[in-house]
Amino acid sequence: MPTMTAAQKRVHAKAEFDAYLAACPSRLLLDRISDKWVTLVICSLEDGPQRFSEVSRRLAGVSQKMLTQTLRTLERDGLLTRTVTPTVPVTVTYELTELGRSLQEVMAGLKVWAETHMESVLAARASYDPQP
Amino acid sequence: MPTMTAAQKRVHAKAEFDAYLAACPSRLLLDRISDKWVTLVICSLEDGPQRFSEVSRRLAGVSQKMLTQTLRTLERDGLLTRTVTPTVPVTVTYELTELGRSLQEVMAGLKVWAETHMESVLAARASYDPQP
DNA sequence: CGGAATCCTGCCTGATACTG
DNA sequence: CAGTATCAGGCAGGATTCCG
Secondary structure: OOOOOOHHHHHHHHHOOOOOOOOHHHHHHHHHHHHHHHHHHHHHHOOEHHHEEHHHHOOOOOOOHHHHHHHHHHHHHHOOEEEEEEEOOEEEEEEHHHHHHHHHHHHHHHHHHHHHHHHHHHHHHHOOOOOO | OOOOOHEEEEHHHHHHHOOOOOOOOOHHHHHHHHHHHHHHHHHHHHHOOEEEHHHHHHHOOHHHHHHHHHHHHHOOOOOEEEEOOOOOOEEEEEOOOOHHHHHHHHHHHHHHHHHHHHHHHHHHHHOOOOOO
């Protein structure tokens, strides 16, 4: 997602001295897929093709703008396909591509981790936060 | 990361009608770990304990503010430990906890995916973008 | 060195209106 | 239905400065 205008400049500025992670293209891709909405959209589509409004409903909390933007980016990156069916109200369906499914499988691991270790994290927070 | 003030309200507002992903605590945790800096910090610490400046150098492009903020949050969530050694310039070391390492193993999959499929994504972008 | 505090830019959200 | 467009406001995030 486009949240890297000023940071990009810094990356380029530092790249002369440190090309470890900063200049690596895989770092840029990792930046992109480590995005909240990207993760959730990919997760949502694991159940098969879905329409715009379906995704919107499942990810309650996303604005139309960000959902559209995220879907466009993922389409551009070849992770999902956008199919327009010229019915009377037009129908638009989003579906993971082969590439998208390979990412979804990895992301499923993240989802499982979150569900599995949620209680541990909540416990850690409770002991970290000041007790009243 | 704290990027959910107004959105939280929408989540709560919609939760009455749809409690699928929105109200699930694992969704909130998934939101948090689907963060660019979180991913990169966890990845960086896979090689063992590191000092603040070491992490900062490896993640060229992160501001001190965001790095501090991210490290604090991860410490609060019990994913890493912060150790202060009272040397003359103070030395602060960050290290993954057991819980943090379990997340790191999953995230390693993301890193591998990014490195493996980077070319496919770049090719998809090239064919999506308008040809000159 | 490792932050904390400050200011400031600009993205994201939220609301609304308008196409096809 | 599935957007696109626009505008206000808030808050994330960057740059800079200062402190233990």
